[in-house]
Amino acid sequence: xxxxxxxxxxxxxxxxxxxxxxxxxxxxxxxxxxxxxxxxxxxxxxxxxxxxxxxxxxxxxxxxxxxxxxxxxxxxxxxxxxxxxxxxxxxxxxxxxxxxxxxxxxxxxxxxxxxxxxxxxxxxxxxxxxxxxxxxxxxxxxxxxxxxxxxxxxxxxxxxxxxxxxxxxxxxxxxxxxxxxxxxxxxxxxxxxxxxxxxxxxxxxxxxxxxxxxxxxxxxxxxxxxxxxxxxxxxxxxxxxxxxxxxxxxxxxxxxxxxxxxxxxxxxxxxxxxxxxxxxxxxxxxxxxxxxxxxxxxxxxxxxxxxxxxxxxxxxxxxxxxxxxxxxxxxxxxxxxxxxxxxxxxxxxxxxxxxxxxxxxxxxxxxxxxxxxxxxxxxxxxxxxxxxxxxxxxxxxxxxxxxxxxxxxxxxxxxxxxxxxxxxxxxxxxxxxxxxxxxxxxxxxxxxxxxxxxxxxxxxxxxxxxxxxxxxxxxxxxxxxxxxxxxxxxxxxxxxxxxxxxxxx
Amino acid sequence: xxxxxxxxxxxxxxxxxxxxxxxxxxxxxxxxxxxxxxxxxxxxxxxxxxxxxxxxxxxxxxxxxxxxxxxxxxxxxxxxxxxxxxxxxxxxxxxxxxxxxxxxxxxxxxxxxxxxxxxxxxxxxxxxxxxxxxxxxxxxxxxxxxxxxxxxxxxxxxxxxxxxxxxxxxxxxxxxxxxxxxxxxxxxxxxxxxxxxxxxxxxxxxxxxxxxxxxxxxxxxxxxxxxxxxxxxxxxxxxxxxxxxxxxxxxxxxxxxxxxxxxxxxxxxxxxxxxxxxxxxxxxxxxxxxxxxxxxxxxxxxxxxxxxxxxxxxxxxxxxxxxxxxxxxxxxxxxxxxxxxxxxxxxxxxxxxxxxxxxxxxxxxxxxxxxxxxxxxxxxx
Numbered sequence: 016x017x018x019x020x021x022x023x024x025x026x027x028x029x030x031x032x033x034x035x036x037x038x039x040x041x042x043x044x045x046x047x048x049x050x051x052x053x054x055x056x057x058x059x060x061x062x063x064x065x066x067x068x069x070x071x072x073x074x075x076x077x078x079x080x081x082x083x084x085x086x087x088x089x090x091x092x093x094x095x096x097x098x099x100x101x102x103x104x105x106x107x108x109x110x111x112x113x114x115x116x117x118x119x120x121x122x123x124x125x126x127x128x129x130x131x132x133x134x135x136x137x138x139x140x141x142x143x144x145x146x147x148x149x150x151x152x153x154x155x156x157x158x159x160x161x162x163x164x165x166x167x168x169x170x171x172x173x174x175x176x177x178x179x180x181x182x183x184x185x186x187x188x189x190x191x192x193x194x195x196x197x198x199x200x201x202x203x204x205x206x207x208x209x210x211x212x213x214x215x216x217x218x219x220x221x222x223x224x225x226x227x228x229x230x231x232x233x234x235x236x237x238x239x240x241x242x243x244x245x246x247x248x249x250x251x252x253x254x255x256x257x258x259x260x261x262x263x264x265x266x267x268x269x270x271x272x273x274x275x276x277x278x279x280x281x282x283x284x285x286x287x288x289x290x291x292x293x294x295x296x297x298x299x300x301x302x303x304x305x306x307x308x309x310x311x312x313x314x315x316x317x318x319x320x321x322x323x324x325x326x327x328x329x330x331x332x333x334x335x336x337x338x339x340x341x342x343x344x345x346x347x348x349x350x351x352x353x354x355x356x357x358x359x360x361x362x363x364x365x366x367x368x369x370x371x372x373x374x375x376x377x378x379x380x381x382x383x384x385x386x387x388x389x390x391x392x393x394x395x396x397x398x399x400x401x402x403x404x405x406x407x408x409x410x411x412x413x414x415x416x417x418x419x420x421x422x423x424x425x426x427x428x429x430x431x432x433x434x435x436x437x438x439x440x441x442x443x444x445x446x447x448x449x450x451x452x453x454x455x456x457x458x459x460x461x462x463x464x465x466x467x468x469x470x471x472x473x474x475x476x477x478x479x480x481x482x483x484x485x486x487x488x489x490x491x492x493x494x495x496x497x498x499x500x501x502x503x504x505x506x507x508x509x510x511x512x513x514x515x516x517x518x519x520x
Numbered sequence: 521x522x523x524x525x526x527x528x529x530x531x532x533x534x535x536x537x538x539x540x541x542x543x544x545x546x547x548x549x550x551x552x553x554x555x556x557x558x559x560x561x562x563x564x565x566x567x568x569x570x571x572x573x574x575x576x577x578x579x580x581x582x583x584x585x586x587x588x589x590x591x592x593x594x595x596x597x598x599x600x601x602x603x604x605x606x607x608x609x610x611x612x613x614x615x616x617x618x619x620x621x622x623x624x625x626x627x628x629x630x631x632x633x634x635x636x637x638x639x640x641x642x643x644x645x646x647x648x649x650x651x652x653x654x655x656x657x658x659x660x661x662x663x664x665x666x667x668x669x670x671x672x673x674x675x676x677x678x679x680x681x682x683x684x685x686x687x688x689x690x691x692x693x694x695x696x697x698x699x700x701x702x703x704x705x706x707x708x709x710x711x712x713x714x715x716x717x718x719x720x721x722x723x724x725x726x727x728x729x730x731x732x733x734x735x736x737x738x739x740x741x742x743x744x745x746x747x748x749x750x751x752x753x754x755x756x757x758x759x760x761x762x763x764x765x766x767x768x769x770x771x772x773x774x775x776x777x778x779x780x781x782x783x784x785x786x787x788x789x790x791x792x793x794x795x796x797x798x799x800x801x802x803x804x805x806x807x808x809x810x811x812x813x814x815x816x817x818x819x820x821x822x823x824x825x826x827x828x829x830x831x832x833x834x835x836x837x838x839x840x841x842x843x844x845x846x847x848x849x850x851x852x853x854x855x856x857x858x859x860x861x862x863x864x865x866x867x868x869x870x871x872x873x874x875x876x877x878x879x880x881x882x883x884x885x886x887x888x889x890x891x892x893x894x895x896x897x898x899x900x901x
Binding site for chain 2: 035036037038039042043100101102104107108109110111430431512513515516517518519520
């Protein structure tokens with residue numbers, strides 16, 4: 016085996032040599048090796064994670080895996096940097112175009128992204144394993160069955176009385192009009208016995224309509240809302256977020272089980288629920304995670320609710336189901352967007368740092384970092400002492416970026432290479448992807464503050480500006496990236512090209 | 521072309537094979553024929569392998585046959601590839617004073633053409649490196665100007681792209697030496713098979729093939745200089761500036777490098793100007809078209825200037841004879857003799873170097889070393 020490049024196939028070696036002869040900038044980024052060895056490592060890691068005993072019902076230990084793999088990722092980054100730093104296409108005064116610079120940045124990003132991606136492997140494998148073992152609909156079906164069976168078996172013990180609330184929908188948002196008073200008086204006169212009447216506004220009314228199981232209209236603005244007893248013993252949030260079959264709510268249980276109650280064969284029902292309990296019963300190995308189990312064993316609680324929980328091991332089953340659901344839907348919906356952002360921004364920030372380092376002298380680069388830290392501290396202090404808000408910090412960030420941008424232009428006119436210009440170019444490059452999102456954030460904040468001010472002044476009347484508040488931050492994020500991609504091969508290319516070539520004092 | 525072919529034949533006939541191989545490679549590059557160049561590289565490799573095996577100068581019949589084949593193929597080429605010198609840069613009274621320290625480089629003017637080799641000599645700390653770095657665009661100048669004649673409105677990137685500077689302390693290379701050469705070549709636009717060919721050529725030309733698979737820490741400082749020269753030459757600069765390139769080389773390597781640099785400067789394939797600084801006065805004077813002597817920031821001497829024509833003859837000798845014996849032989853009123861602890865410097869207004877040597881030999885004065893320094897910068901040290 017060739018220990019210089021172990022496991023490297025011949026085609027890749029030839030490809031590497033061809034890159035060296037034809038595309039030095041691509042070759043020097045070593046992205047092809049990062050992706051090759053990265054893929055091998057991912058396969059190995061995935062294999063280990065598949066073989067490693069990991070019950071989908073148990074508490075996920077993926078955080079420990081992530082910590083462990085993060086260390087490997089850091090080592091991989093260091094290893095990549097050692098190879099990357101051997102050859103610098105930007106300091107040889109060769110034939111480097113703006114597009115070459117963009118390409119190299121893209122390659123840095125791809126390399127870092129691959130290395131950061133290692134940390135996602137254990138979680139992905141967990142998700143695949145959980146999905147392979149438990150189907151989406153199966154989980155929902157089992158939860159529904161469990162709740163129905165418990166309701167059937169506990170039918171005689173459950174209080175089936177519906178809870179009732181009476182309320183009127185007031186006309187004015189604040190205070191009480193004469194008309195409201197009349198309605199309340201009328202309602203109280205028509206009802207027997209003492210009971211409280213809640214006064215709510217129209218938005219609360221809409222909320223109640225959603226929550227209430229049954230609502231009866233008594234008069235023009237008076238309602239009675241009935242709430243069904245809680246038949247849900249096993250509640251697992253988000254289990255039906257991505258399934259056609261939905262979890263039964265308490266009304267669903269009422270309609271399917273209680274409304275036309277037929278007493279089940281207790282033996283058969285008990286067998287079914289035992290089967291479900293067995294299916295989802297998982298005793299955690301460590302004491303901390305066995306909390307539910309230990310609670311059942313040791314608790315002196317004799318309430319009905321506790322006895323039901325203990326009888327059907329509800330907390331343990333619920334915990335198992337929650338673990339399964341967490342594993343299954345870890346990469347769905349908003350979660351995947353968030354996970355992508357972590358990967359994207361870590362890769363972006365690291366790529367920008369490497370890019371700036373490759374373009375400037377070592378001294379200038381580290382002074383740039385130091386400047387960033389010092390500016391952050393000073394600005395923080397300034398904002399703190401002047402009772403500034405997040406608006407002030409965003410304004411400062413935008414101001415700094417514009418100053419860095421302005422000073423960077425001195426690279427075109429200066430006769431000597433100034434460290435100050437180099438620092439400004441570096442900080443401009445590091446800031447530019449975040450400039451649009453900062454501007455959007457500041458705009459949103461200004462509108463938000465204005466809205467509150469106008470609302471207060473106009474006696475809490477909703478102001479039309481409210482609807483303009485949420486200019487999506489995601490536009491700012493996307494525009495930041497686009498701006499970076501436009502400026503890299505154009506202005507930033509020229510800044511670095513001019514600045515680094517200047518003679519020293 | 522015929523002269524060059526005859527030159528190679530002469531080298532082979534007198535068993536100067538190393539020189540013949542280098543000249544053959546140069547000619548094959550000059551005629552810009554890849555096939556011939558490949559054959560010349562193969563021929564050179566054969567020679568070097570043979571040399572390594574036998575450690576002697578005798579070569580086989582195949583070597584001669586291959587040489588004849590190559591020379592026959594070259595014979596069809598005319599003299600169209602001879603290069604015409606073009607002005608590269610004109611330096612007009614540039615000066616430099618450092619912010620820290622009290623050293624100043626006083627105004628210096630010169631001009632450099634393609635095919636020119638310019639030597640900068642002087643003692644340590646007198647401004648040679650400062651002058652070279654100013655020319656290379658590494659240091660800003662305080663006054664004067666540098667006109668880069670071949671470049672129109674150049675920025676410093678373009679200047680640094682066409683002017684290569686090799687410092688005395690060469691920055692460390694990382695990775696395989698050969699990869700570094702390929703990398704530099706491809707970064708300069710020499711790509712694909714041409715890249716392979718040019719790197720092979722450069723390795724053979726500077727006799728570095730045996731070391732190409734090593735890394736920086738595995739070669740001596742002399743070879744580092746040679747590899748750096750190879751790398752820079754692959755970038756095809758218009759002007760090559762070398763700061764003390766001979767410092768780390770043995771006496772044979774010094775001679776080889778200087779000869780090579782002279783040939784490279786006059787290459788028809790890519791003629792360039794070369795400026796080098798060195799303490800090795802005599803070696804530099806042998807190859808340089810112009811020599812500048814810098815002392816305490818001033819350019820005291822420049823060959824070719826009428827004001828610098830020597831008014832007295834001067835000779836440097838090493839002998840066991842005493843000063844008194846020398847004066848007795850040469851005549852007290854004819855010469856002045858200075859002794860620096862090792863050598864005598866004899867100056868005379870009337871006696872030429874030949875006359876002085878003749879008199880000494882005629883009087884049985886034993887000489888272990890002598891050199892005519894009448895027109896050498898050595899007089900100014």
